[in-house]
Structures are given as C-alpha cells and as structure tokens.
Amino acid sequence: MEKCRIIFSGSGGQGIITSAIILAEAATLHESLNAVQSQAYGPEARGGSSRSDVIISDKEIRYPKVIEPNILVCLTQAAYNEFASLIRPGGILLTDKFFVKHEKKVDARLVELDMHREVLKEIGRPIVFNICMLGAFIAITKLVKESSIMKVLEKRIPHGFLDMNKNALELGITMAPDLEL
Amino acid sequence: MEKCRIIFSGSGGQGIITSAIILAEAATLHESLNAVQSQAYGPEARGGSSRSDVIISDKEIRYPKVIEPNILVCLTQAAYNEFASLIRPGGILLTDKFFVKHEKKVDARLVELDMHREVLKEIGRPIVFNICMLGAFIAITKLVKESSIMKVLEKRIPHGFLDMNKNALELGITMAPDLEL
Amino acid sequence: MAVKDYIREKFFPHIWCPGCGHGIIMGGLIRAIETLQKEKNDIVIVSGIGCSSRICGYLDFHTLHTIHGRALAFATGVKLSRPELTVIAPMGDGDAFAIGGNHLIHAARRNIDITAIIMNNNIYGMTGGQYSPSTGYGEFATTAPYSNIDHPFDFVNLAIGAGASFVARTTTYHVTSMIKIIEKAIMHHGFSVVEIMSQCPTYFGRKNKFASAVEMLKYYRDHTTPIGSKDKKNNPDLIERGIFIEKEMPEYCDEYDKIIKMASKGE
Amino acid sequence: MAVKDYIREKFFPHIWCPGCGHGIIMGGLIRAIETLQKEKNDIVIVSGIGCSSRICGYLDFHTLHTIHGRALAFATGVKLSRPELTVIAPMGDGDAFAIGGNHLIHAARRNIDITAIIMNNNIYGMTGGQYSPSTGYGEFATTAPYSNIDHPFDFVNLAIGAGASFVARTTTYHVTSMIKIIEKAIMHHGFSVVEIMSQCPTYFGRKNKFASAVEMLKYYRDHTTPIGSKDKKNNPDLIERGIFIEKEMPEYCDEYDKIIKMASKGE
Amino acid sequence: MTKKKKMKPNIKREWCKGCGICVEFCPEDALIMDEMEKAVLAYPDKCTGCMLCELRCPDLAIELV
Amino acid sequence: MTKKKKMKPNIKREWCKGCGICVEFCPEDALIMDEMEKAVLAYPDKCTGCMLCELRCPDLAIELV
Amino acid sequence: MKDNVVFVQGNEAIVEAALYAGLNFFAGYPITPSTEIAELLSLRLPQKGGKFIQMEDELSSMCAIIGASLTGKKSMTATSGPGFSLKQEAIGFAVMTETPSVIVNVQRGGPSTGLPTSGSQGDVMQAKWGTHGEHAIITMTASNNQDAFAVTVDAFNLSETFRTPVILLFDEVVAHTRERLVIPKPDEIKVIQRLKTSVKEGTDYHPYLPREDGRLPMSDFGGVHRYNVTGLAHDMWGFPTTDSTTVYNLMHHLVDKIQGHTKEIARTKEYYLDDAECLLISYGSSARTALHVTEDRRLRGEKIGLLELQTLWPFPAEEVKKKCLNASCVIVVEMNMGQILHEVKKAIDDPEKVFLANQINGSFIKPSDVLNIIRIIQGRGA
Amino acid sequence: MKDNVVFVQGNEAIVEAALYAGLNFFAGYPITPSTEIAELLSLRLPQKGGKFIQMEDELSSMCAIIGASLTGKKSMTATSGPGFSLKQEAIGFAVMTETPSVIVNVQRGGPSTGLPTSGSQGDVMQAKWGTHGEHAIITMTASNNQDAFAVTVDAFNLSETFRTPVILLFDEVVAHTRERLVIPKPDEIKVIQRLKTSVKEGTDYHPYLPREDGRLPMSDFGGVHRYNVTGLAHDMWGFPTTDSTTVYNLMHHLVDKIQGHTKEIARTKEYYLDDAECLLISYGSSARTALHVTEDRRLRGEKIGLLELQTLWPFPAEEVKKKCLNASCVIVVEMNMGQILHEVKKAIDDPEKVFLANQINGSFIKPSDVLNIIRIIQGRGA
Numbered sequence A, B: 001m002e003k004c005r006i007i008f009s010g011s012g013g014q015g016i017i018t019s020a021i022i023l024a025e026a027a028t029l030h031e032s033l034n035a036v037q038s039q040a041y042g043p044e045a046r047g048g049s050s051r052s053d054v055i056i057s058d059k060e061i062r063y064p065k066v067i068e069p070n071i072l073v074c075l076t077q078a079a080y081n082e083f084a085s086l087i088r089p090g091g092i093l094l095t096d097k098f099f100v101k102h103e104k105k106v107d108a109r110l111v112e113l114d115m116h117r118e119v120l121k122e123i124g125r126p127i128v129f130n131i132c133m134l135g136a137f138i139a140i141t142k143l144v145k146e147s148s149i150m151k152v153l154e155k156r157i158p159h160g161f162l163d164m165n166k167n168a169l170e171l172g173i174t175m176a177p178d179l180e181l
Numbered sequence C, D: 001m002a003v004k005d006y007i008r009e010k011f012f013p014h015i016w017c018p019g020c021g022h023g024i025i026m027g028g029l030i031r032a033i034e035t036l037q038k039e040k041n042d043i044v045i046v047s048g049i050g051c052s053s054r055i056c057g058y059l060d061f062h063t064l065h066t067i068h069g070r071a072l073a074f075a076t077g078v079k080l081s082r083p084e085l086t087v088i089a090p091m092g093d094g095d096a097f098a099i100g101g102n103h104l105i106h107a108a109r110r111n112i113d114i115t116a117i118i119m120n121n122n123i124y125g126m127t128g129g130q131y132s133p134s135t136g137y138g139e140f141a142t143t144a145p146y147s148n149i150d151h152p153f154d155f156v157n158l159a160i161g162a163g164a165s166f167v168a169r170t171t172t173y174h175v176t177s178m179i180k181i182i183e184k185a186i187m188h189h190g191f192s193v194v195e196i197m198s199q200c201p202t203y204f205g206r207k208n209k210f211a212s213a214v215e216m217l218k219y220y221r222d223h224t225t226p227i228g229s230k231d232k233k234n235n236p237d238l239i240e241r242g243i244f245i246e247k248e249m250p251e252y253c254d255e256y257d258k259i260i261k262m263a264s265k266g267e
Numbered sequence E, F: 001m002t003k004k005k006k007m008k009p010n011i012k013r014e015w016c017k018g019c020g021i022c023v024e025f026c027p028e029d030a031l032i033m034d035e036m037e038k039a040v041l042a043y044p045d046k047c048t049g050c051m052l053c054e055l056r057c058p059d060l061a062i063e064l065v
Numbered sequence G, H: 001m002k003d004n005v006v007f008v009q010g011n012e013a014i015v016e017a018a019l020y021a022g023l024n025f026f027a028g029y030p031i032t033p034s035t036e037i038a039e040l041l042s043l044r045l046p047q048k049g050g051k052f053i054q055m056e057d058e059l060s061s062m063c064a065i066i067g068a069s070l071t072g073k074k075s076m077t078a079t080s081g082p083g084f085s086l087k088q089e090a091i092g093f094a095v096m097t098e099t100p101s102v103i104v105n106v107q108r109g110g111p112s113t114g115l116p117t118s119g120s121q122g123d124v125m126q127a128k129w130g131t132h133g134e135h136a137i138i139t140m141t142a143s144n145n146q147d148a149f150a151v152t153v154d155a156f157n158l159s160e161t162f163r164t165p166v167i168l169l170f171d172e173v174v175a176h177t178r179e180r181l182v183i184p185k186p187d188e189i190k191v192i193q194r195l196k197t198s199v200k201e202g203t204d205y206h207p208y209l210p211r212e213d214g215r216l217p218m219s220d221f222g223g224v225h226r227y228n229v230t231g232l233a234h235d236m237w238g239f240p241t242t243d244s245t246t247v248y249n250l251m252h253h254l255v256d257k258i259q260g261h262t263k264e265i266a267r268t269k270e271y272y273l274d275d276a277e278c279l280l281i282s283y284g285s286s287a288r289t290a291l292h293v294t295e296d297r298r299l300r301g302e303k304i305g306l307l308e309l310q311t312l313w314p315f316p317a318e319e320v321k322k323k324c325l326n327a328s329c330v331i332v333v334e335m336n337m338g339q340i341l342h343e344v345k346k347a348i349d350d351p352e353k354v355f356l357a358n359q360i361n362g363s364f365i366k367p368s369d370v371l372n373i374i375r376i377i378q379g380r381g382a
C-alpha cells in the first residue's frame, strides 16, 4: 500500500478533527495499518479554518505532517481557498456542495457531494455531518472498512446516538461515486 | 612598603567591622595607599566570631582576602581560639587582656593591652572600645597616621560623639608599646 | 468619538468565540473611556495572558500584552514611572487570582492608581477549560471531571481583605451599570478592582450544562442582585453586585512624590 | 516529655539574636504540641527561608526547610499525599505575605488542613531589615530610609478575605494564650492561620527606636487588646488579638477522598 | 454615549458571530436571527433605540446610527 | 505543661543570651541580670513557679525544675 | 485489536507511562501544549487512589511534588516553556535535596509567550542550566508514542535510582500527534521502586550519606526517622553547614552521581549506522523528520544513518564521538539554533564536519529542510 | 582626598555607576549578597527624582522595570541566585519585546539556597540559558570596583543600543569587598541615551522594524505613538503573528543583533600577554586571584599572562582564540565546575591544552588553588 496523506479541513464546529481521529484510529486498531493524526492548535484553530492531518500506511510513519495530500477534504469555502493548492497532482479533492464552490484550477479528481443537505434531509441533525462525510470518504478511498469505523464509533459514542451515526455513515457511503483508484 | 595583611576578630557587637573599614578608608583616602576590606557575612557572622580582613599596600591589591595575617587582632577568646593559628610567623598579635587569655603557642610578637578596662575607666562608654583598639593598632603598626583616622571619623561620626571617639583613639595610642618593626 | 475610534479595526472580527462575554466587557470599557473623554495617548492597557488578555490587541491605546498573571506588576512599573497616565489592567480570573493573586493583593495594599478589571468567566478559557480559583465547588472543568472540590475565592472579599480602596462587581448582562462602574473605577484615585462576571459559553458553559451564551446571561440576570437589596435577604444565594468599597486613601504615586520631596531637600 | 525532648539540642544555643521573638514562638509551639501529645513522627514542619524559617533545624520532627515564600506549596504536597500527618508551616511575614502571599491565600481557599504560623516581626530579619508587607506606614527600614509609604496588610483581614476557616492573632508577650491558640489551630480540621507578633530587636527595633526586646514586648502588652474588648472602643488604634474566625468547612484532603471514591467506582 | 434617541441599530454582518444575545434581550423584540445565523433588525418600527443590543453585542457588530 | 507548682527556674547559662526578658517580666521580681549579662534566680523565695520566665525565654534557657 | 493497544496523543502516552511507573501524585498548572497531561491525570489518578492537584502556579506545583515525594510518593509535574522557567528555583531545590521527581516540559515556540501552539526544541540548554548554581541533571526525550512511554518509565526509574529530578523534554509535535501505543504488560518494563533505608528506628539515619554503590536510601516523611531537608549546603544528616570539606564533597557528589553514570543513563537509538558516511543526529520530533530523510535516501542508495538521542543530559559525548568517527559529515537536526549541535562539536575531534539542519519559524521541520543542508554539504547548492 | 574618590563596597560602585548612567527606576526584592544595591538606591534614587520600589518578589520586580522602561525610563533590578531563577520568565519577555533593562545578579553559592554568603560563579551558563526558548543575551562582569563601575555604565549603554536586557553577573566577593572607587566626571564615560523615534505623530511607527544600522528607535508609552507590545511572536507593529517568514526573521533578528555584534560588545583586559606561554583566563573576582598569581609568578620570571573577560555573553570566542594561539597551556580560573572552561575549549583548535583551576567549596579561590594546577600541568605534581 502506498502511504496515503489526507487533510480534513473546514470550520471549528464541523467535527473535522473528530472524523480524522476516528479514521486514523480505525486504521490503527482495526486494520493492520499504521496511522498518525495531528491538527492545528491554538487561536487560529479557534477563529479561522481548522485542519487535521492523517497519514495512513502499512509501513512505519516517520514524518507525521501532511505536505502534499493525496486526499483533501474541504468543508468550507475558506478551507477550500486556503488548502486546495496543497493537493498533490492527481489526488482526490472531496467537497460539500452546500459549502464550497470550486473556483480554482486544481489538478485533482473532484468529488462534490451534497452531504450537508442530505444529512439534514435524511437524518435531520447537522451534528453527524462529519460522519456522513467519513462514510463517503471511506467508500471513495477504500482505505478502511466500514466495520472498522463502526467499531470505533461503538467505543466512542454514547449508546443512544449510535444508530444516528451509523445511518449518517451509511448515507455517506451510498453517496460516494466509484472512482478508479 | 610591604603589603600588610590584617585580620580584626571578635564578637558581633564589638565594632570590629567598623574599625576595619575606618582603617582601610583612612589608608585609601587620606594616605597614598591602597586598601581593601572585607568581612564574613551571614548567620555565622551573627552567632559566633566575627572577622574582618584588611590589606594595605602601596601597590594595587589583587587578591582581597587575608590568608596569613601579618597582624591579627583578637578581641574575644573564641576569636583567639579560632584565628590565632593563622598568623604569619613573626607577625603581631594584638589582644585585649580582659577578653583573651593566651593559651596557644603562637610564633608572633604578642601585644596584650588592657583596652577594655581602660576605656571603661577613662571614657566610661564601652561603645568606643573599637576606636581605642584602632588607636593602639596604628600606634604599633604605624600604617596610617592618626590624622587620617580622624578625618574618617569626622566624616562618619555624628558631631556630638566626635570628642569621645577622639579621646578613645588617643587613649589607644598612648597605651601602645613601641615595637621594632 | 465612536466605538470604532477606540479599536484597531483591522483585527476585527475578533478572535473570541461567538457569545463570549469578554467582547461585551471590551465594549463597556470603551464606552466608559469615551464618556470620560480621556485622551487615547494617555491610556495604557496592560494585560496578562488568556482569552481575556487578547483585549490588548484590539484597543487603540498604548497596549502591553505581558505574561500570565503578572499584568499588575508591569502596570505598577508603568504607573509609578509615569503617574500622569491612566493605567488599566484587564485580566482573566486565572490571570488575576490564580497565578497572579499575589500581585493583585499587593497592588491593592499599596493603593497604586491602577484599575484592575477582572474578566471573570470562572474558568481558564485560553487553555481549554480547566478550573480556576473562581470555579464553584461542585462545578465541572476539564481538570475537575468528577466535579470541583476547591472552594472558590470571593474576589470582592479578597480584594477588600487586601485593603483595596475601590471594589465592585457587575456582570456582562448589566451593561449600563457596568459602564458606570468602570467609569467610577477609572476616576477613583487609588487602586480599583472591578470583577465582571463574563460568560465563556465554549468551556464553562459546555461543561456546566448551559445551552448557550444567552442562557448564561439569563443566569447572571436571575442570580445576582444589587448590594443590600431585599431579594438578597430572601435568597441569600444571590450574588451581590455594585460598588462594595469606595474610600479615600493616600495613593502610592502621590506618596512617592512626598518621598522625593523629602529626599531632595536632604541633598 | 520535656521541652528538650522536642528539640535538637546539639544546635543550641540557637542562631537567633538575643531577645528575638522567634525563640519564644518556638517555645510556644513546642508546648502546644506537648499538650496535644502528638507523636513526634507524625509531625512535619515546613518552613520557607528567613530567620523564622531556621526553626526547622531546631525542632525534632520531620523538618523541611524549603525556599523563600513557598513553604505552603511544599506543605500542600506533604499533606495531600499523607493526610494523616500533622503539618505545620512556620513562616516569616515576608515569607508568608510578600513573596509567599499567593500560596497562603490559595491554601486558605482550599481549606487544606495545615497550620500556618506567621512569625510576624514586621521586617525582613534575615536579609538585614528591609520593609515587609507588615511594616507600618511611616515606620523605618533599610529600604525605607525616608519612612515607609506602603500600607501594611492586616493579615487577619486578608486571611479572612481569602476564606480561611481559622484565623487568630497573638503576640510573644502573651505566651500562655499563644500556646492555647496554637493548640486550637493545630486541632482545627482545615486551614488555620495564626499571626504571632514577634520582636526583631536587631533590625525592626533598632530602626524604629525600640531600646530593646523588652521594650518591644511592652509595646505588645500595651498596644493590643483581646477581641471585642472595651479598651478597643476607647482606643481604636489597639490591635486585637484572639481567635477571629473558627468555622467548620469541608477539608481539602477529605474532599479528595470523596473524589477517589467516585473515581474508583467508575473504574 | 452621545447618541440621540432616534437612532436604530446597524448590524455589521461580517462581525456578527450569531450568538443571539441581541435578539434575546431586545426589550422590544425588534431583532431576529436570519437563516445564515446573523442578527437582523426585522422590525425597525418596534425599536426604541435603547442601545442595549449595541452595548451587549460581544462582537461590537452593532452600532446605532 | 505537666509541671508542678513548686518548681523553680533553672537557667542554662550557656544558652542564655542576656536579653533580660525573664527579668523584666517576672511578676515577682525574682530574677536579676548578673555582671556577665546572664539571668540568675536571685530571690528563689519570691518565685511562685508561674512559669512565665520559662515560656518567654527566647532561648529555651529556662526550665522549671 | 488487543486491549493494550490504543490510539492516543503523545501526552496520553506519557500519562499511561507515568501510571505504569507508579505515579501517585501530580501537581500542575495548565499550559499549552502540555495541558492534556494534567487533564487526563485528573481523571486517571484518583481511579488508582493517587492524588491530582491543580496548584495556583507552576512554581508551587513543583514545590508540591517535592513535598509529596518526600512522603514516599512517586511524583510528577508537567508544563511548557513559560511554566518551565517559573519552576526553575524549585527544580534547584530538588537537585540540592536529592528528591526524586519527574518534570515534563512539552516545549513550544519561544522565547517568552512565543508561539504557544508550535513545536520547538528551544529549551534544551535551559533544561541543563535553567536553575542557578552549578549542578547536574538528567534530561530525556523521545520521538514517538512508544518511545515516549519507554523514556517516561525510564525517567521515573532514573529519578529513583539517582535521587534526582529528571526532566522529560518533549515537544508539541510528539505531545499532540496521535498514533498507536502498545501498553506493555505489567513487569514487561522494569519499574524501580524507591530504595528505602533499612536503618532501624532509633538508629542514626543519614539521608545524605551515599552507600558504597553511590545510592542514598530514603526514609519517608512521616516514618520513623526524623531528619532535616534543606536547600542550604548540608551535611550527611541534612543540616546546614558551611564547612568547606563537606561543601566540596556535596557539590561533587551532586554532579558526579550523574556525570559519572553517563553510560548507564544514556539512551540512544541507531538507524543504518553501520556504513553511514553521512550521519544525522537528532532527537524528539525532529528525529522523525531525520528518520524519514534517512529511509528515503537509503532507498536511493545513499549511505546515510541516524543516531537518535533519547538522553540529552548528561550528554552522551563518548557515544556520539564513537558514532561520528567514520562519518564524513554529521548533520544535527533540531528545532532551535544549534543547542545540541554545539554539544556534538564539543564531543568530537573534527568539529568542522558537523552541520546544522534546523527550523525556527514555528512550523515543524520538513524533510526538505534537512535535504537542503545535505545538498549544500555535498556541494550541490541550496 | 578628592571629592570623587570614595571607599566603598562593589555593590555601592554598581549603584554609583547606575546613577551615572542615568538610572531612573529600580524595582527589587532583598536577597543576600545583592541587598545593599536596593538599600542604597532607596536612599539615592528619590534624591534625583527617580523611583525605587520594593516589590512583592523578584519576578514582579523584573516585570515592573520592563513596564517602567517602556515609558522611557532607564531601569534596573538586582538580585542573587534564587531571585535570578525567579526572574527568568520575565527576562525572556524583555528579550522578546526588546525592552532595555539591566539585571544585576550578584552570584552566591548554589544550587538552591546553597551558601548565601559565599562567593561563587555558578550562574554563568544560566545567564545565557535561564529562560525558555532560543534567544541571545548580553552578560558582563568585572573584578574590582573601578571596573564594576565601568561595566555597569556599559551595561546601560549596550542595553539601550541593542534594545535588550543586559545581565550584570557579579559575585559576592566583588559585591562586598570595599576598596577605592574614583567616580568619573560627568561625560568622562559616554552615556548613551535611548534612541527615540523621529516618526511624527499620526505617521505609522514600527516599533519592531530595525533601521539599516540595526537599531530600533523607540517611542515611549504615553507618547504619541500607540503600539502593541507582546511576548508572542509579532510583526513590525508589535502585533501577534504566526506567519512563518515573519517569525523566522524575528528569531534571527533577536539572535543576530547580539551575536552579530560580538566584537563591539566584547570587553576584555590583558595582563602580560605579549610573551605569555602560560595563559590564565578568568573573570569576576576570580580574576583577582588569577592576577595575583600572574604578578607573583612574573616576579619569578615565569612567562605567564592573564586574559580577563568582562563580557561573558556573547562569548568573545575569536578574541579568546587569538589570544590562546601562542600559549602552550591555558588555565581557566573560575568558581564553578568549568562553565567558561567549555566555552574556551570550544573556541580554540587545541582544546586539550586547556585546564581548569577552580574552587566550589564556598571559600574564595586562593592563589594556591591556581598554583596547584600550574604545578600539575608542569608535571611537578600536586
């Protein structure tokens, strides 16, 4: 497996960091992979765009930051504006239709999904938007299995909310296009 | 002039340090000499014997502490016990009869004066004991002139007390034996 | 002048979270200064470190953003060396009373003419929600996951115990009286302490089941009462607000001027 | 047991100056402990740095002579980790209220069961007579050659303002009541502060025209009065002595034990 | 506070963070939150110009003009 | 303080620093300073064994025995 | 998934390790980027009957752990830059009184408030020299969770063995990066318990008299030996002294017990050293970048290797000297202006072959920051 | 006797010099052996309209002088070991905010409370590395009253020139020894005044934009320019930033403005260097002993010389290297375990010829302590 470098970006309240951690934890604990996750801290993180880096690999990961992401997820226009140029040529750029308008020329495969609106429509609770995104993400990238994500969610999420999260995850999975990787 | 290394020793309240400073200041400011003065600080100085070092020379003085004093003044038995052994063979050891009994073999010229009792008798104020000692000291050692000491006293001592100090100084001078130096 | 004449607009919108009380306090401070018609060049703001202390960057005065807890020590240097300046020290509750508690009681004791504004949100906001010396017994914080066993200071009592000559308390809900109190504190010739209860919806609110900043303001409205009100008698748990102490005492810089007079005579 | 059973005799005569009040306080502390019949192995003395703090060397308990101003921070570590020990922190006025003021108010706030004994000689003795936060306005010190312009703390008020649950004041003249007060302070389950006015004839006395330690003791006799006495009404300048506050409040180590119970259930 | 009575709040949308404080505590219920979570003066006629919204806005986003 | 009434002060001369406190405040004037500036029990008969000298001695130099 | 495999931040790995090593008492004051250590311990310590206290500042936190340690408890505090500066006076007290204690400093950008949320390694020299007066101290670091766990346990062990404060000098990147941690089984890593004195009650106990093997058995405060602890120069009973022989011996003991055991204390890791012509020396998070570069270049056939230091103080000069012998160039990779660089230069005979690859702009040192230096050394330009 | 000749302690010489240099504000907290500085200034400063304040501790004293300095006043604080440790966080703030200020540390025996009344030179490395984060700082010292006066004036001058805190690292022996001091006439030593900005009111003033000559003109707080001062990494207006280029430039500026002017800052004194085969290097009070030995041996015809350092940081490495070139052996004389020794070894090409003559037992280093080393080097045994 090639080392996969991922950036999740968006605004503070969107659960970017949580989804990054879930993804990386799923890879680490429930697949035979290595993953590291980190994020930008501090006042910047509070005000502007928030960013979380994940690297997944079957080898040891030394350098823990993402320089040229193979996969970039942008969930706000500000995040898109700030990070789109970082993507590695030929990478995948996943955005949400409601929040992001593509304005730049990016040498990447664009996947634009209407996750925000679908979550509102199908589940009604914007709080699981990030899990829906994660569903789409794993369906597109095939980096980790749905069951691995579910194992993490089962550990982390209070019982009463588990179904809602599962639904969101599956919603995301069904929305994902089948990319040739 | 040979470098002259002096230790004044005694107990806290005896004015040891003051007389050392007066001597050194007189040599520095009113004769063409160099002098350094230092003293032991700290709790030790508060409880036990107190000690002040003076070096007088017509050359620059580098090393400021006294290792082998040419002249040692001991005004208490404790000070005598502690410091007598330091004296440079052939040096001068000046003690007060009332306070110090000579018990050790010291290779030095001993000068034992009854300064304490004389001060009480002639002046009646033990506070000028140290100035009397200083009088004897300069008369014996001829290191600085009486007038130089007086100039320092004039600057340092409140007007009303000047006469008393002058008397004490002169008392000391008259008490001093004439040593061949 | 308008509010915008007192701020450094280029840094707005500011860094504070939605609904953060610190912004309301900043607004109150600006309006108090506006009313007093102080010259901008005559005002020095000295803050420590915390969300609160970020106020320095936004205000168009001489601003000194120092280190955590030591604002009043720096302010003492500024004031004593240039007594003609108006020195105001906005501080967080952690800043002023945890790490900085000693400087506060000593500034109070000396009665040096500095206005200390305590932006009290009962939590360490900047570092993410640890308990502070004003987090209540039984409340929650990231370092009090089982509930807090520390007894909080009553800042008013403490400031009075330290000998402060002007001590007041208000809240971000009571904006108009907050402005009045800040005005009086600045005008007071001596050390003045104004505690302003300020909501941190992000950490204190979230940890302690407040749904929003709005709910926290309602709490301030419903759980405080003017000093000596009847309500307080019926409900002793109500927190009093208003000016607790306002007394004349020799001010430190004035006193030092006397020393200078004595000393120069001696020369 | 006799007094000599509580001291390390080989270090006597001690280092304090003739007439120094600190020795009287040490004697009082020993007698209080003797009366309470505490085991020597159960007592930890934690001091800072100062003439006062030298008490550590002389007492035959577990003794911890720390750094200037921080005795209570060390004591907090000792007490919280071994709550069954009796922890006593004798401190100088500079130690406790200048550099160490913050630790004192925080220990008071937490109500941790430590007995703070303030050996208050209104001066920095160890360093040679500089003014302290309890040197009076108008008094002299080596750093106040023109007379002191700082307003002193009233330690009792400050301790009360910080929330202390036991606060008392006495003097080295009033030895028998001093001993009683120390006993009660040690027995108090919570943080206790005992301010003991203690003469420093060498520095405070000399700078402020006291002819001797004896004169200073007379001053304590003549210028203090029991709390609430009639004399105080006639002469408001009299300093009150006695126990100002003695109240029950949850003690910190007890509270922590509850946290441990909650937490271990959770596991 | 040299403002005159007749003034009405002007809300700087870029500074408003949507906390809802002005809306909740407007004595006249003259303000509402819009779908973008920004405050707007929905009922200018109700507004008495009491200034409370300006004074309470944590973001200095309101100015009575 | 398990001491009995009839006890009298015993002054350890090596520890006494001559501050004069015991002498000044002995209610019975039973103590004096000698020429070496040390306290001595000059009038044992006057002494009531009140212990105040012991308690006030800063040098722990007095013990009633 | 095994029970003892977790996915955590470095700060959490440190907490797990401290608990593994027997941590019983923690006092601290929040500061980015070390705060999670306090937060997690406020949750975890009472579960094990241990004590957590948030003090009024960093200095008092250090004081409190010394107090707790003297009662026999394994104690720790954690902080970052500004708080580390504040603790210095009390760290010196721990050195002087030989009180076991572990101080975590998660470095951030400095000086002063600097860049609170950026990684940096600017406090390396401060760890050794931050407190006044001549002394010696142990300082350890690590570059990933598993090693952070190991050196943290080590820190407690060394602290007990040598009766000395030990500084754990991590950095923001190690502290905040989440990755796998395998928590060792109990006894998998040896945990050294405090050496208690065997002197009986009533017999003279010498808290400051080293045994023949150099160790100083302790007696807990509250136990049967009542002794004195002071920051003043002291004799073997712990009482103040100014006797020059006693002082001389004390000063040398304090330094020698650490400098004299450099070999025992030193921990290093080696990667591809055997035939390395270009030797990287690095530590902490920078070592991850250095290792990345090393592996990357090895794939291209370059003879490059990495010596990772986990013990910074006492500096393992001999080890470094040996390892540098055959290298034609040595590049120290660190996030400061060359603090370890100078130690390396001092350690070897040909200091002119030592170069610095660093970054101080607040961003984490990148592989290209190292590669640029390699290129320059190889004469290939910047 | 001339009016400007006095017989005083080193501490008094420092006070006279500070007043000569224009000291206007002092904040401090008493501590042996520096206390006399505060005591004397409490008397002398108000006579000149200056301000003296005894703060609640050492850290707040440092903070207060920074505050005062920002209003345009020349400011100083004085302390010793433990207090110096306590000031470190605020010293870092002065470094970061480029606030002129003078910090006197009269060293005493350490670590911890140590030997409060003994001379020592244990804080040399701490002066450079005591605060967290990479930075540079100026540190000066002297061995007698006349030089103490001169370097104190210098310290103020350098502090203003480079907008930086300057540390005056004296020791107990220099501070407490009384000897002659000739107070220079006004203008005899140049006193550098603060460089004020010439930017007009209403024009953009950049408090952190160096001029071409590297200097940064200041504007007083309370003046017509309202700017921001922060310990965070900041831009040329003084506002916080995390922009990596700005941060990079700031960090380099802070270090380069000092390291890059080492020659200008360095002050040394030379005694009998011309033909010296045995070179002593010393500083502070130890240099008195070293000079004593030098003159003593010269009388006996030995080719021995002394290089006395008055600037310790930035370390005058080139100067030292040059001076050591022709010596067959170099002996560093200091009262610690070799803190300057290591700098000397680093500075020269043949470090194996450098030896240490030291004393750490609390007594002042004696001529025999140096002679013993000379004897050993000469193969004549101890």
Ligand SMILES: Cc1ncc(C[n+]2csc(CCOP(=O)(O)OP(=O)(O)O)c2C)c(N)n1
Binding pocket: C049, C050, C051, C052, C053, C067, C068, C091, C092, C093, C094, C095, C096, C119, C121, C123, C124, C125, C126, C127, C132, G029, G030, G031, G032, G058, G082, G083, G086
């Ligand atoms: C010496 C030091 N210790 C700790 C910190 C970390 N720190 C920054 S702000 C803060 C507390 C903030 O709380 P508060 O003062 O109440 O202000 P708020 O953020 O709540 O407004 C802390 C602990 C620091 N910057 N410096």
Ligand SMILES: Cc1ncc(C[n+]2csc(CCOP(=O)(O)OP(=O)(O)O)c2C)c(N)n1
Binding pocket: D049, D050, D051, D052, D053, D067, D068, D091, D092, D093, D094, D095, D096, D119, D121, D123, D124, D125, D126, D127, D132, H029, H030, H031, H032, H058, H082, H083, H086
């Ligand atoms: C950090 C630090 N600052 C200053 C000192 C110097 N110092 C020692 S004791 C003392 C004050 C003593 O006064 P106080 O606490 O009132 O005790 P006293 O000697 O009067 O009993 C000072 C300032 C020190 N040892 N450590």
Ligand code: SF4
Binding pocket: C015, C016, C017, C019, C020, C021, C022, C051, C052, C121, C125, C126, C199, C200, C201, C202, C203, C204
């Ligand atoms: S964390 Fe709290 S105090 Fe800080 S800005 Fe947000 S709401 Fe305000």
Ligand code: SF4
Binding pocket: D015, D016, D017, D019, D020, D021, D022, D051, D052, D121, D125, D126, D199, D200, D201, D202, D203, D204
């Ligand atoms: S200096 Fe004062 S406090 Fe210190 S021992 Fe002497 S009398 Fe007591």
Ligand code: SF4
Binding pocket: E008, E009, E025, E026, E027, E028, E029, E030, E031, E046, E047, E048, E049, E050, E051, E052, E053, E054
């Ligand atoms: S000015 Fe008053 S009435 Fe008008 S919108 Fe604001 S709060 Fe409502």
Ligand code: SF4
Binding pocket: C019, E011, E015, E016, E017, E018, E019, E020, E021, E022, E023, E038, E039, E056, E057, E058, E059, E060, E061, E062
């Ligand atoms: S109070 Fe201010 S920030 Fe909050 S909703 Fe109203 S305008 Fe927006």
Ligand code: SF4
Binding pocket: D019, F011, F015, F016, F017, F018, F019, F020, F021, F022, F023, F038, F039, F056, F057, F058, F059, F060, F061, F062
């Ligand atoms: S009180 Fe004690 S020290 Fe003082 S004179 Fe009496 S016996 Fe001596």
Ligand code: SF4
Binding pocket: F008, F009, F025, F026, F027, F028, F029, F030, F031, F046, F047, F048, F049, F050, F051, F052, F053, F054
């Ligand atoms: S016991 Fe009482 S009466 Fe007897 S000597 Fe002492 S003070 Fe006087």
Ligand SMILES: [Mg+2]
Binding pocket: C050, C092, C093, C094, C119, C120, C121, C122, C123, C124, C125, C132
């Ligand atoms: Mg707060």
Ligand SMILES: [Mg+2]
Binding pocket: D050, D092, D093, D094, D119, D120, D121, D122, D123, D124, D125, D132
């Ligand atoms: Mg005192």
